[in-house]
């Protein structure tokens with residue numbers, strides 16, 4: 001039995017991870033610490049809210065005292081650290097919160113873990129700090145460059161990726177200096193349920209359903225390596241259970257796609273779904289192009305993001321061979337599942353769009 005502290009558990013990947021973990025390990029206790037920024041949503045955890053072994057704390061990872069209290073009160077042995085500011089565009093227009101949460105916040109968690117686990121000896125031998133990071137720390141690739149491996153030199157290009165790189169280094173340093181038992185995973189782009197509708201895939205789906213333009217940066221040929229979010233949760237699970245202390249693991253599914261190809265794929269799937277299901281016409285009366293089977297007409301190219309990385313690709317050999325990691329979902333099946341989820345969860349995303357801002 002384990003007691004987990006999941007930071008950022010009300011966000012996209014954190015919430016999916018909580019659902020994955022509580023289903024797979026129903027005897028474990030899960031404590032979520034989340035500041036409920038614009039990206040955090042209690043509704044993402046509604047189905048576990050009433051469980052005896054689930055506890056939600058509304059708070060900031062920068063509050064070291066609060067983290068120490070949670071570690072002690074719940075006898076936490078495992079931290080899974082998702083909490084972050086995560087949107088590159090926001091890091092360009094306002095980097096402050098990225099420095100605060102991603103760097104200072106991670107430092108605060110490490111400090112609290114060291115105090116409780118190492119200095120005070122609670123779970124001294126049996127603890128784990130798992131840090132969730134991104135492939136963006138490695139920078140950008142040319143079309144023929146080999147994919148990022150764990151030994152690729154860090155070269156972050158945006159305030160977001162620089163703040164994540166910095167947090168990765170702090171985690172490493174707390175292991176080497178103090179002996180904190182850490183692991184880090186660097187994952188490629190995720191997609192799936194509960195994805196905030198400012199990111200490419202949910203933005204495209206929800207905009208088609210509202211007959212709104214589908215903005216595509218630059219020429220749309222930027223390449224990302226996509227992984228279904230539950231496959232990321234599975235990878236983290238394997239790293240926590242089987243990974244070597246102090247090691248980093250790249251998690252990915254060898255699934256490179258140009259942005260414009262993804263947008264076209266989603267348009268064609270949604271056109272298909274609307275042509276076969278007349279009920280959807282009533283549920284989404286505004287989705288005019290989708291009903292006409294012409295969602296692609298909504299695509300519009302907009303000025304490229306400043307310093308936009310051209311290509312990311314993960315080399316997952318280490319997690320494949322050492323942990324036996326293999327994603328379950330193909331991109332086609334994962335995208336279909338994701339579209340279905342957004343079609344069935346319009347209350348979720350409509351309330352987000354109404355409650356915060358319209359994209």
Ligand code: NAD
Pocket residue numbers: 007008009010011012013014033034035036037038039040041059060061062081082083084085086087101105132133134135164186187188189190191196
């Ligand atoms: P998200 O933006 O959807 O969620 C972040 C969560 O952290 C939110 O619930 C938010 O309320 C919470 N949070 C923010 N600041 C906080 C603070 N100071 N204290 C406590 N909670 C705070 O992000 P996501 O897409 O779910 O990403 C989760 C993690 O995975 C991040 O560390 C990110 O860098 C990493 N990651 C994301 C992707 C991806 O494709 N989204 C890929 C690889 C790695």
